[in-house]
Every structure is written in structure tokens, then in C-alpha cells.
Amino acid sequence: MLKAPDHQVAGHQARDGSLGPLVDGSGYFYKPLQNLDRGSKELAFYTSFNSMNGIPPRIRRFFPSFHGSETFQASDGSGLLPHLVLEDLVFGRKNPSIMDVKIGSRTWYPGVSDDYIQKCFTKDMKTTSMSLGFRLSGLQVYGSEESGYWKPSKKAVQSFTVEDVRLALRKFVSSDVGWASDKDTLPDCSLATRIYGGPSGVLAQLIELKEWFEDQTIFHFNSCSVLVLYEKESALRGKTHGAAVKLVDFAHVLDGNGIIDHNFLGGLCSLIKFISGIVAEANKALHGLESSADGLELH
């Protein structure tokens, strides 16, 4: 039984008769092929990427697994439409916290129409893409059983300033201390060292991805997003929190032609710098507390 995904934070939604992706509740995510040949471009990317030798497993894990395409009734009732069959990235995750971060200071690319360039350009200038090299496209942060999710509206996220993004990246790894409802309550970043930091944390994964981007000249990932996911309750109980970094949205991928994707790489480095700053601060706070405790014992 296909239905709209419960935890979609960005993109078109299959609700109220609109066209959007569907999930089957058993691990598959069905993404309708978009018009303007974007859908077929994304299908071509997945097909090509899937059959490519030489992509190491440590890099392949950043991409949703791909299982071909299937044609069935689209969510908007418009008739039969081919859908990409992808891994459902949130399948089996309980109350996942998710960020969709569109990478790159520029979301357009040479060869598209002037209208499209202008549309992207305006949005890149209005959002944080131009200044930060990335923008949030959507997010949901699980607070607690009582508070549920902090999930700002699409419109709210689109108007995020640099400071809003900085704050959201901190809220993402904070205990529910009221910041979801009260904007004067500062996030505590209590989960920063566990989720962002550590050998299998978000930062380590982003750095691994970055190293690939410093070298790979096969693809240019225009207008592509990094999805960051984890499970707060598991993290709070000291269990596996499933912190994962995934790349999604490949409708604008182009051949690299022997040139690195400097637009994506620059933005990724900017995101890394923000996240490493939060980890460093959290480590310092932990270390500072330990030092104080040591101090108390000594004197």
C-alpha cells in the first residue's frame, strides 16, 4: 500500500492531490519522474552511477540504493507515471531528526535558459546559498515525546538568515530545553559531540565526502542536497543513533569533464566549518567542566 512519506522535509509532497513521492512501508521510496526531462536525467544518473566501477563503498554509502524504475498511478491522479525506486532513507527510524541542506553557492549551471538562471540566481541571493555556500531546504528536529518535532514551514526555512541557519544547526543536536517554542531559550548542543562528532559522526562522514569531492571529476552535483539524519531517543539512551549523511536529488547532475565540482566542494567545506565549530565548542564545554571538577578536587 503506497502512501506519502511521514518524514519528508523538502520537495514536492504527495498530499491533497499533488504530485510527490510515495513509500511502501517496506523500505522503498518511489519518486515520480519530474517534467522538463529532469526525471529522466535523474534516472540516467542513478543508472549510470549504479553500473559504475571504481566508486569505493565508503562513497557509495552516501547515495540511496537504486532499484530501477516502475510505472504506476501517480499521487495526483494524473495517470500512469514512471517512478524511480529508491531506498527509503528513514525506513525503520523512530522519530528521525532530518536536515535537507542544498549545497553550493550557485544552484544554476551553464547551458540552462536565462529564465532558469535568473530564477535560481534570485533565490540564491535571497537565501543563504550565496553567502554560506549552502541553504537549508527543510528540516525536522525531534524534541521529546511531549514536544514532538520542531518543523518550521517551507516559507520560514526559505527566509532563514545566516544566524537562523547557525541556530538551526545547533538546535539539531540539542536536548529539548524549550527552544522549539521559546525563541529566547538557547539550544544546549548536548548531543553535538555524539551526533556531529566522533569517528562515525556527521562531521567524519562529511569530511570523507569532501575528500572524494577534492578528487572526483566525473560528476557535477548541481542543486543537490546533503541529507543529515539521526535518532535522538536512541542517542539519549546511549544506543546507536544512526547518524547518517546522504546525497539526494540528482536531476541537475552534469558530467564533470575532468574538472572537480568546485561549487559543491566550496559549499560542503563551509557546512563542515560550521559543524566543526559546534563540535569544538561542545568539546571545550565538556573539557571545561572536567577541568572545573578537577579544580574542585585539587583545592
Next chain:
Amino acid sequence: MLKAPDHQVAGHQARDGSLGPLVDGSGYFYKPLQNLDRGSKELAFYTSFNSMNGIPPRIRRFFPSFHGSETFQASDGSGLLPHLVLEDLVFGRKNPSIMDVKIGSRTWYPGVSDDYIQKCFTKDMKTTSMSLGFRLSGLQVYGSEESGYWKPSKKAVQSFTVEDVRLALRKFVSSDVGWASDKDTLPDCSLATRIYGGPSGVLAQLIELKEWFEDQTIFHFNSCSVLVLYEKESALRGKTHGAAVKLVDFAHVLDGNGIIDHNFLGGLCSLIKFISGIVAEANKALHGLESSADGLELH
């Protein structure tokens, strides 16, 4: 006695009554303050950078040393004009090979006029800035005593394609085997491992600079160039070749405001990828020859 520099490869030239920089033949380079307050911005940058604690010496060495400003008769005879007093980077170098590489896929920045954005945008699209993340602004490559310099005109350099840039980066570290006059002769990259490679080579310096750019959020180096210099004759004689990487042109530097310069960093990584590719190929060729020699001995 002030005169126009012998080895200027880009920028305004103090010749034929035009305004440009001057040198005094004893190690100083005098750069006139440009109009449109760019000159005063560059002066402000040097003054601020010079007095800044916390810039490590390994990074400071990438910047020309700064010795204040002096007012004297400008080269175009227009009257008294303040000049930045800088280190003459080619002072004492015999027949230097020089490349001026303007870094960044975008040379404009938010806050400037629409006309200025449009002018920069058009040039970024026409040159390799957009595609490569950098463009050559000028270069001179010393061939030999007979052939002298290969120094394509400003117009020729401005119309360089991606392939032209790739070729120029190879010619830069090649023996004079006729490529300067005959476009069908391929450069041999015989100096690649010595000039680009090695612990104090160009690549090692660019990587050191890159690591700083991954972290520093003080400045955004808009429309700034990396200058690459070395002395071929010294290199051929196995002497110190003086391979150096320097940053120049700071009229468009802005405060970083806690954000890395992802535009510069992306372009720098792209340049690094090109140069490391040339080094890897040269190493492979060397290694291949050694392997063949081994093979001859064995069989």
C-alpha cells in the same frame, strides 16, 4: 630611480603614459592607489593584515610584505598619488617564469552595483572562471636563452579555453622543446616533479594555503590572484629554483564574518587538482621509465 617592472604579467601597466605600478630596483614595488576607492580598500587590507596577530608565519609568507604608503608623481604624469609600498616579488630573480591565476568561479560579490556584477559575470562566463573556478590573468614562461619568454598577449590569455589552461599549466614546467613557437609540439613537463612536486614545491604550498582557507573566516578574497613563480635556469642546473606561491590584489577583500571563503577555496581546490594531476602523470612517467630500465636489466 623608479621604472615600470620588467616582469609584470597582468594588471595595469605603467607604460606609454598609463597609470601602473613602479619598481625601484632595490626590492620595492609601488602600486598606485586605484580609483573608485579600491586603492584605499587595498591599503586598508594590508594595514589590517599586517597588524594582525594570529596569522601564522607559514601563511604570512604567501603575502607580499607591506611597508606602508608613499605619495609621489604617478606614472601617467597625472600628479601626486599615494602608492602602496610592497615587496617586489621578482626582485633578484633571473628570468622568472610567472603565472597570475585569478581564483574563484565568481569575481563579483554581494553589495556591489548591478553594472559591476554584470560586467564580472559576463567575464566569468566568457573565461574559464565559471567552469574551472579560476582563470589565467597572464603568464610568462621562460624557454631558453635562444627562445626567451612565451608571453601570450592579454587578449590571447583572456580567450583561453579549459584546454588552453590545461596546456599552459603544462608548458609552465616544461623544457623548451619548441612548444612556444609550434603549437603541435607537446610540452614535456620535465620540470613538473621539481617545480610543482616535492616538499617545497608549488603543490605543497597550495595545499598549505588550502588548509588555511578551510579554516579562516576573517577575510573573503574576492577577485584575488595566486601568483606562481620560479626560475627555470636554476631548476635545470639543479639549484634552488625559488618556486613560490603568493597572493596578490586585495582591492576587493571583504570581512569574512565567520564564514569561510568558499568561492576562493573551491577554485583553489580546482587548481590543486589540475597541478596534482600533472605531478602524478610526471611521477608515473619517471616511474615507468625506471620500471622499463629495471625490465631491461632483468631480461
